[in-house]
Structures are given as structure tokens and as C-alpha cells.
Amino acid sequence: MRRDDSSPDIAFTVERLHAADEALRIAVVTETWPPEVNGVAMSLKRMVDGLLTRGHRVQLIRPRQHAADAPQRDGPLREVLARGVPIPKYGSLRVGLPAKQKLARLWTLERPDLVHLVTEGPLGWSAMAAARKLKLPVTSDFRTNFDAYSTHYGIRWLKRPIAAYLRRFHNLGHATFVPTRALQEQLIDCGYRNVEVVSRGVDTTLFSPGRRSQELRSAWGVAPDDLVVAFVSRIAPEKNLDLVVRAFEAVRGTRPNTRMLWVGDGPAREQLARQHPDHLFAGMRSGEDLATHYASADLFVFGSLTETFGNVLTEALASGLPVVSYAQAAAAELIESGRNGLLAAPGDEAAFVAQVMRAATDDALRTRMAAGARASVERLDWASVADTFAHRLRDAVGSAEALRLARDGGF
Structure with missing residues (x-):
């Protein structure tokens, strides 16, 4: 006899098959992974480490990164x-080629409980296709606004097709994970289904501010009282670099002893x-070296409008740097204007430059915001984020089991 999703027998079976303390077998498919340096690779490594620890x-x-x-x-x-x-213009990064048949054979022999697509x-x-062929639960991350990137690379006409592809891709799975509530609402408004929030940690x-050197x-030629404005990220067109330069030049026109620090690499x-x-x-920095570069600056400026989160914002705040950014992605949720940074309405370049000027020229305000920066992110530990991620994956496995049992008529 067919039972609905609320059947006690089904619920009991799902709980029995995937109890809260039972280890899951999770296939993670990604096209970037350390030692590649980018926000997706670094945060994914934290998530995977959290799953392994649990x-x-x-x-x-993942794609092979080099011959050896x-x-x-x-x-x-x-x-x-x-x-x-x-990837064109990003020689250090690679895009994986389709591997549906290989993955289907692999997952037939070593069947995972769930496939997670990054x-x-x-x-x-191709991993989505293989998982669906084998009726495996699938979850995915929405980590990059590829449709927004099109306007920065001379392919604006592809924005709508890319957006449609991304929506179709994610809606084929059981759940899509995003890092902020604002992005969740945005994707739901665009027709995405089953969008859940899994934040990022730092x-x-x-x-830490203690790493200031x-x-x-x-070595930079900076005196103790000089102001260092920092930008840390991929140095690429989609990061709105021209706006950062204009804001810096405005500051230097009023405060000549200001220096601009760029940390990262990229096509621009x-x-x-x-x-x-x-x-x-x-250039590219990592680990304690990167942390020392953050802490040795005085102000963090980030003008990107293409972020889904922006790990560099939390790293800057943890390092004791006031942040000036547009009110979107992580900044919209973490920056309290006047407490740990300043915000401008997304796309309002005049307001952005004015906020950078304000932060750079008001020493008392900047000192107060620096004191509040660290405290504002101390609760964002990776352990709690990993707990949430593991819980969401287990929920997806359970939901897929319940749907299958309901469809097949239970016992």
C-alpha cells in the first residue's frame, strides 16, 4: 500500500538508515581545490575538513592540476x-571536462549516499547527469555569479543564457546552498527552488590584529603614521578595480601619505x-604571510558587485581592518555602518568614493571601526559552519529516501 511522506514507517526507516551519528559517504565534485588560491577552493577545503572531522x-x-x-x-x-x-586568462585554474560515463561506473561500484556539486x-x-541516472541525491553550491561576470568580459549577450543554465542546473538537485539570506531571496525570486543558507566562517x-608588522x-616604505589602503582578492575586471583606484586617488588628493596595497594575482x-x-x-600570499599583510594595512576597500559572499571581507574584519564596501553579499549582513565599516548602495559609485574618503580622513572614526571590526566576526567559527553543512547534507539524504519510499509505496 502506498504511503505519503508523513508515514511513520517511512520516517522511521529514514531515521534508521541515516541516524544522526552514522557516517555518510559523500562524493564532492569541484573544479577548484587547494593549492589553487581562491575563495571557492579555500572555503571548500574548510567544509571538507569539517566533514572528515565529523x-x-x-x-x-576534481580536475588534474598538473602532470605530476x-x-x-x-x-x-x-x-x-x-x-x-x-581557463582562458586564468592559466592557474582549470575547468573539468565531462566525465558522465566514468562517474556512473565509479558510483555504481562505490555508491555514495549523496553527491555534492560545488x-x-x-x-x-556531467556529474549531475550521472547522479540522476543512478538516482542519487544531489546537492549543490551557488558560489559564483557567472552571469554577472559576462558584463566584464565583453560577452554581455550571454548573461541571460548563462543565468538560465545556472537555474536549470541547480533546480535538478535536491537543494542549493548559498552563503547569505539576501542571495537566498534573490535566487528564489529568479525561480530557484529549495535554496538553503549555509554561511561561511573565518x-x-x-x-588577527596581533599580526601587524x-x-x-x-619594507613597503611606509612610515608609522602613513595610511595603507588594502585590496585583497583576485585582480580581475569583475572586481571593479577602476572604482578602487578612483577612490584611492581621491584619498591621496587629500592625504598624500597614503599608499595602495594590492594582494593577489589575476589577468588585470x-x-x-x-x-x-x-x-x-x-602578489599571491597565503597562510600567516597573508594574515600579516592584512593586519599591517589600515583600511580595506572592496568595490566588487559580483560576489556571492566575499571571504576577504571576513578576513579583513578579523584582522582589525575597517571595511568600505557596497551593501551586498557578506557586507550587507556583517557591516554595521560606523561600527566596523562603511557601506554604499550597490552601484552608487559616488557614494562609495565618499565613504572611502570618510574612512580614510576621519582618524577617530577609523580607530573606532577598527576596534569593532574584530568583535563583529568572532562568532563566525568554521566548526559551527561545518556542523550546519553536515546537517544539511544529511537532511537531503533523508528527504531523498522519504521521496523514494513514498514513490515506491513504502513496504
Whole structure:
């Protein structure tokens, strides 16, 4: 006899099959992974580490990063390497090629409880197809506004097709995870279904005001009373770099002892360095070195309108830097104007420049915001984020089991 989703027998069976303390077998499919340096790779590593710490087993499917790349195959994390090709203008990153048949064979032999898709490229699409063929539960992350990127790379005409593709991709799964409530509402308004919030954390041990280094500032040629304005991220057109430059130049017109610090790499770095040889270009940094660069600056400026979260904002705040940003993504939820930073309405460039000027020229205000910056993110620990992520994955497995049992008529 067929039972509905609320059947006690079904609920009991789902609970029995996937009890709260039972380890899950999770296949994670991504096209970026450390040592690649970007927000997706770094935050995903934290999430995967959290799953492993909680006793779950993870099968990581990713593109081979270089010829000598060898997969990890021992322990609770097992890697499967797929073919990939370099992303144009981003030679250090690769896009995975389709691997539906390979993944279908793999998951037939080693069936996971759930497939989690991190990126929406050809590898991710083929993984979705393979998982659906095998009737495996699928969850996904919405981490990058690829449709918004189109306006920065001369392919504005592709914005609507890309948006339609992303919506179709994510709606094929059981749930889509986003890092903020604002993005959740935005995607729901655009026709996305089953959108759930899983936030991001920040390592407050690594990123700390205590890492401020006068030695590093001296190496930059910066005096103790000089102001250092920092930008940390991929140096690429979609980050609205021209606006950051204009805001900095406005500040320097009033406060000549101000220096601009760029930390990161990307397709726009070379041209930016040619245009502004007096700026400081630190290149790609990581670990304690990156944390020291953050803490040794005085103000963080971020003009991007394409972020889904913006991990650099939480890292800057944890480092004791006041943040000036548009009121979107993580900034809209974390920045309290006048307490830990200043905000401008998204797209209002005049207001953005004015807020940067205000933060840079009002020393008393900037000192108060620096004191509030650290406190505003101390609750964002990765352990609680990993708990939420693991819980959402388990919910997806349980929901898929309930739907299957209801469809098949239960027992």
C-alpha cells in the first residue's frame, strides 16, 4: 500500500538508515581545490575538513592540476582526478571536462549516499547527469555569479543564457546552498527552488590584529603614521578595480601619505601595475604571510558587485581592518555602518568614493571601526559552519529516501 511522506514507517526507516551519528559517504565534485588560491577552493577545503572531522567519508572528484598531480587514496578522503583544460586568462585554474560515463561506473561500484556539486562547469553538469541516472541525491553550491561576470568580459549577450543554465542546473538537485539570506531571496525570486543558507566562517586564530608588522610596513616604505589602503582578492575586471583606484586617488588628493596595497594575482594585475607603478603589489600570499599583510594595512576597500559572499571581507574584519564596501553579499549582513565599516548602495559609485574618503580622513572614526571590526566576526567559527553543512547534507539524504519510499509505496 502506498504511503505519503508523513508515514511513520517511512520516517522511521529514514531515521534508521541515516541516524544522526552514522557516517555518510559523500562524493564532492569541484573544479577548484587547494593549492589553487581562491575563495571557492579555500572555503571548500574548510567544509571538507569539517566533514572528515565529523567521521564522514569523502570522495573528491576534481580536475588534474598538473602532470605530476597524484590523487590521495588513503584514509577517509579519496581523490579521483578528471581531465581538465586551463581557463582562458586564468592559466592557474582549470575547468573539468565531462566525465558522465566514468562517474556512473565509479558510483555504481562505490555508491555514495549523496553527491555534492560545488561548481557548474562541464564536469559538474556531467556529474549531475550521472547522479540522476543512478538516482542519487544531489546537492549543490551557488558560489559564483557567472552571469554577472559576462558584463566584464565583453560577452554581455550571454548573461541571460548563462543565468538560465545556472537555474536549470541547480533546480535538478535536491537543494542549493548559498552563503547569505539576501542571495537566498534573490535566487528564489529568479525561480530557484529549495535554496538553503549555509554561511561561511573565518579563522580568527590565523587572521588577527596581533599580526601587524612594522617591519613589513617599513619594507613597503611606509612610515608609522602613513595610511595603507588594502585590496585583497583576485585582480580581475569583475572586481571593479577602476572604482578602487578612483577612490584611492581621491584619498591621496587629500592625504598624500597614503599608499595602495594590492594582494593577489589575476589577468588585470600586469596592466594595473604598469598604470600605477607607485602602488604596492604583493602578489599571491597565503597562510600567516597573508594574515600579516592584512593586519599591517589600515583600511580595506572592496568595490566588487559580483560576489556571492566575499571571504576577504571576513578576513579583513578579523584582522582589525575597517571595511568600505557596497551593501551586498557578506557586507550587507556583517557591516554595521560606523561600527566596523562603511557601506554604499550597490552601484552608487559616488557614494562609495565618499565613504572611502570618510574612512580614510576621519582618524577617530577609523580607530573606532577598527576596534569593532574584530568583535563583529568572532562568532563566525568554521566548526559551527561545518556542523550546519553536515546537517544539511544529511537532511537531503533523508528527504531523498522519504521521496523514494513514498514513490515506491513504502513496504
